[in-house]
Amino acid sequence: MKKRMVQANSNGGSAHSQSAPAGGPQLPSSVTIMDVAREAGVSYATVSRVVNNKEYVKQDTREKVMQAITRLGYVANQQARSLAGGKSYVVGLLVRDLGSSYMGAIVSGVDDELSTAQYNLMLYTTHRRKTNERIYVNTLIQGMADGLLLILPRNPEAYLDTLNQSRFPYVLIDHQGLGDQVPAVGSKNWDGAYAATKYLIELGHRRIGFITGALELGAAIDRLAGYKAALIDHQLPIDPALIIEGTFFQPEGYSGARTLLNLEQRPTAIFASNDVMAFGVMEAVRDCGLRIPADISVLGFDDIDQASHVYPPLTTVRQPMQEMGRLAVKMLLERIKDPDRPVERVELPTTLIIRQSCQPPT
Amino acid sequence: MKKRMVQANSNGGSAHSQSAPAGGPQLPSSVTIMDVAREAGVSYATVSRVVNNKEYVKQDTREKVMQAITRLGYVANQQARSLAGGKSYVVGLLVRDLGSSYMGAIVSGVDDELSTAQYNLMLYTTHRRKTNERIYVNTLIQGMADGLLLILPRNPEAYLDTLNQSRFPYVLIDHQGLGDQVPAVGSKNWDGAYAATKYLIELGHRRIGFITGALELGAAIDRLAGYKAALIDHQLPIDPALIIEGTFFQPEGYSGARTLLNLEQRPTAIFASNDVMAFGVMEAVRDCGLRIPADISVLGFDDIDQASHVYPPLTTVRQPMQEMGRLAVKMLLERIKDPDRPVERVELPTTLIIRQSCQPPT
DNA sequence: TACTTTTCTGCAAGCGCTTACAGAAACATA
DNA sequence: TATGTTTCTGTAAGCGCTTGCAGAAAAGTA
Known part of the structure; x- marks a missing residue:
């Protein structure tokens, strides 16, 4: 199957290389810019200009080309575009x-x-x-x-x-x-955590457990900092026993909460650094026979879809993801x-x- | 071997064209196949052959080219490759x-x-x-x-x-x-659902609630069919009241379970068509003051990560996603x-x- | 009318690569 | 030595497109 047909083409005019081989297994017959040009009766450079919305194309011509494009269902080949033009x-x-x-x-x-x-x-x-x-x-x-x-x-x-x-x-x-x-x-992770903590404090909570995210991430650090700042601003002590290190995964919410709930003086609220850990917290609370929010308040961060679907719907800090x-x-x-x-x-x-x-x- | 065809290169030896333009705002200096060819002292076609692992390249040459490639950090331009070769x-x-x-x-x-x-x-x-x-x-x-x-x-x-x-x-x-x-x-959705239902039956359950997936999906239909088949095979009635229609989302697990739990004769087990709905079921069960699995057994489908993280860890049908x-x-x-x-x-x-x-x- | 400026359009030169083809080198056979 | 064969390498023709350049057409100015 050879498709060579080099310069041995003596018919002076436009070469008109027919493009529909028609027979045999054929891949998508790829309408190219040339086909459009022929269809519209302009040069392929003009088609390119139309496609790329360049100036200096007569309205008339533009429309002719557009029509040809839709008629043929032309879609530009990105690879070629990118290769030639630099944008992919x-x-x-x-x-x-x-x-x-x-x-x-x-x-x-x-x-x-x-x-x-x-x-x-x-x-x-x-x-x-x-x-x-x-x-x-x-x-x-x-x-x-x-x-x-x-x-x-x-x-x-x-x-x-x-x-x-x-x-x-x-x-x-x-x-x-x-x-x-x-x-x-x-x-604004810091702000979010601050606001949430403040909310809990204003609700009357004095012992608020906090479960951190993976502390190699700035987001986790900022959330912790926001929590601490809110406590300080309200003259509440920062009790290290109330701060549990996690890495944003659910099991740590669970285990973290269990630890917190086993404290002699257990917290009345637990603020998890993300919703997923808050779900873990919710499980733990329930497994300790306590109720949310009657016995323990739970607060998350992110506001993923699921947060509004769990029961009770989770109060959380929305991050506009x-x-x-x-x-x-x-x-x-x-x-x-x-x-x-x-x-x-x-x-x-x-x-x-x-x-x-x-x-x-x- | 004596003559290098590289014209325009007057210094007979290895060309060693320094490739660090160094001055001025420079886009990624894109090492091309030509650069590699020059560096290795072969034609670019040969480089192409090496890169594409074609046969008919002397071992010697191949190595020279490979070295040049690593030395220059050459990475083929996919766009060009695709355009020329047809594969992207x-x-x-x-x-x-x-x-x-x-x-x-x-x-x-x-x-x-x-x-x-x-x-x-x-x-x-x-x-x-x-x-x-x-x-x-x-x-x-x-x-x-x-x-x-x-x-x-x-x-x-x-x-x-x-x-x-x-x-x-x-x-x-x-x-x-x-x-x-x-x-x-x-x-094998049907098989999975059948096996799970059978398991519940063999555990002694006689009234098994089922929450379907979105029934326009074959997977959901098959799971339901597997559930029914298992019941039939064990001479258990198919009670329409025990079958709740869902669409694979958590809230439907919750509401479905609440419906089931409110039945006069409530089921002793609930089989949800996916894990996410099973989580909803678990919530509902707890909110009704019942315990899992002591009072109600819950079973899911998919075995997503979270399934092993919730409490109690969810028994489920693993789909090898x-x-x-x-x-x-x-x-x-x-x-x-x-x-x-x-x-x-x-x-x-x-x-x-x-x-x-x-x-x-x- | 003659000349300048402003649009518009076609030509052609690539973008970096693959691959058919042909020529060269190496090896084998007559 | 002449003549295959086989292996290796280079040349060149594009892949489908963008874009600089220059010529043609249209519009403006003198």
């Missing part, structure tokens, strides 16, 4: 794992925003082989993607060096305070347009969502 | 949403397997604008991806027609019985290699995971 309309997303509501919400925001910008999403999970960061980054930089989003990276330094050096656009989501020179979007994803994309696209724009770090506000898992101590 | 090494993944352990596990399997095959993952979520299916599919077909994976598609017909027509490779994951002509991987993802990728890659291979439909076995949420009725 792909954004890479580096993520540890999916499967949590937290990630799901962020990715959903990312995805939404990306789709309205006509971008595609290339997903990379870092639980794969550890040593691959460099490859990833290189692959991405080599034209695979126009920019990179990193959600909650644990050791971003590995990537960031390379990224910075090559001036490759990126944005961190739910970052962990890496100085000011990193474009990032996060939320979708919004974070959206905003990160917006920032990234800006940086793609102009890699030299000043580095921005945005922290979205959190909201205390009051449901039914807290009440004044009895 | 990208697989599209069509998904409704992420953020559930269920999806997370499948995607994780997909991702793992893809990464060992050196493929990239392009993510498309269908919660985006509804009418975009055609665009997606066209984009993908236009060379963006080599194949497509669809997880739990609700109305796949929309895509499948186009896909089939263009003979574009795809595989469904956790399909819903669309006849035999669709390549798919799922799990990671494995499903993996297998789907393997099948897809086969189909990419040979689109004409016969259609396969695989159902992976399920396993009853006995934990502590079930015991004989008291």
Whole structure:
């Protein structure tokens, strides 16, 4: 099956290479820009201009081309576009794992925003082989993607060096305070934790248990700090016995709560650094034969979907995760347009969502 | 061997073109195949052969090239590769949403397997604008991806027609019985539900509540059928009052269980069609002041991570979700290699995971 | 009318790679 | 030595597109 037909084409005019071989197993007959050009009776450069919304195309011509495009169902080949033009309309997303509501919400925001910008999403999970960061980054930089989003990276330094050096656009989501020179979007963890703790205090609680997140993450540190600050501001002691270290997973909420509930002077409220751990807390409370919120108030952080679905609905600090994803994309696209724009770090506000898992101590 | 064909290179020896532009704003200095060729002193075609592991390259040459590649840190530009060679090494993944352990596990399997095959993952979520299916599919077909994976598609017909027509490779994951002509991987839902129900019966339960999944999904139908079959096989009546319709979400587990528990003759066990609903059931049971498993046994389906983390750990039917993802990728890659291979439909076995949420009725 | 400026459009040169083809080198056979 | 064979390597033709350049057409100005 040879498809050669080089310059041995003597018919002076437009070559008109027929493109529908018609017979035999045929892959998608890929309508190309040439087909559209022929259909519309213009050059393929003009078609390209129309497709890319460039100026200097007569309205008339533009319409002719548009019609040809819809008639033929033409979709530009991204690979070729990217190769020729330098933009791939792909954004890479580096993520540890999916499967949590937290990630799901962020990715959903990312995805939404990306789709309205006509971008595609290339997903990379870092639980794969550890040593691959460099490859990833290189692959991405080599034209695979126009920019990179990193959600909650644990050791971003590995990537960031390379990224910075090559001036490759990126944005961190739910970052962990890496100085000011990193474009990032996060939320006001400190504020959220402060507000939540304050709420409990104002409800009348004096002994408030706290279960931390993974303290290598800035978010976890900030939440702990917000909790402590609220206590101090209300002249309440910081009792180390009431602070249990966790890493954001449910079992630690459970065990942490059991520890707290076994204290001689047990707390009347427990504030977990995320909702998932709060669920663990709720289980533990119940298993101790206590009721929520009658005996113990429980408070979470994040406001994942499930938080409003459990019983009693969980009072929690909402982090606008979708919004974070959206905003990160917006920032990234800006940086793609102009890699030299000043580095921005945005922290979205959190909201205390009051449901039914807290009440004044009895 | 005496003459190097590299013209325009006056210094006879190894060219050693310094590659660090060093000055001025420089985009990633993209090492290309040409640079490697120069560095290794061969033609770029040879480099291409080495990179693609083609035969007919002298061992010697191969090594020289390899060295040059590592020395320069060359990474092939996928766009160009794809454009020239027809393969993009990208697989599209069509998904409704992420953020559930269920999806997370499948995607994780997909991702793992893809990464060992050196493929990239392009993510498309269908919660985006509804009418975009055609665009997606066209984009993908236009060379963006080599194949497509669809997880739990609700109305796949929309895509499948186009896909089939263009003979574009795809595989469904956790399909819903669309006849035999669709390549798919799922799990033995019927068997799993049968085994679980049988287990409860053998424990001594006679009244077993069942909460269904979304019945437009084959998986949900099969689970219900397995439940019924087990009852029948054990001469137990099928009591419609014990069957509550749900759609796989937690609140339905909760409300469903409340309904069941309010029955005059309430069940001694509740079997939810997935773990998430089982969590809802557990909450409801507790809120009715009953204990699990002492008063009511609870059984789930899927075995998501959380199932072993709740208290008491949930007895459930494990669906090998990671494995499903993996297998789907393997099948897809086969189909990419040979689109004409016969259609396969695989159902992976399920396993009853006995934990502590079930015991004989008291 | 002649000339300048402003749109519009086509030509052609790649983007970085794969691969058919042909030529060279190495080895084997007549 | 002449002539295959087989292995290896280079040349060149694109893949489908963007974009600089220049010429053509339209519009404005003198």
